[in-house]
Amino acid sequence: MIPLISSFVVVALAEMGDKTQLIALTLGLRYRRPWTVMLGILIATVLNHALASAVGVWGGARMDAAVLGWLLGLSFLAFGVWTLVPDRAETPAESRRWGPLLTTVVVFFLAEMGDKTQLATVALGARFASTIQVTAGTTLGMLVADGVAVFAGARFADRVPMRLFRRVAAALFFIFGLASIAASVGWL
16 A cells, blocks of 8 residues: 555655646646546556556566665655756647547657656656556556646646645655665665
8 A cells, every 4th residue: 555655645746847737737728628638648647657667666676675775766866856847838749630538648648758757657666566556656646636737727826836846746755765775775
């Protein structure tokens, strides 16, 4: 249960103000079909994060525990720093004939490639060695964070500063990073 909850919290907070959340807002505003956009986000995220967590579990099972601890720790610390830098929305280039579902799946899947939440999913998979729980947690985290953007839109952004979410997410990454390093040197 810890991998599921940890993955959920890390990704839900890290996604706040992320470019994919801004893309979700743009798609929601463009198509005015929030449930269709959310279904597209679900499909894209499950595919993307299942792949990412499987890579993390696979790599984590093949590395020395101390090396893995340091790599994970440094990765989480880097994600923490990266989280503090706000993303900018990119205009999704798509064909109108695709419609809202296929457009959302394709744009969202591609936008997640190399994104901090995808890389965090790889690290969480390696940390917890549980593809299913990490994928479920990160997918739920993405849905919650992006659901806020799709359904609440600009009203939410005006009331709660994204800087707060970025700082909380960064703090969680720093805690995970320091804990991984501490565990690799035997302090935990």
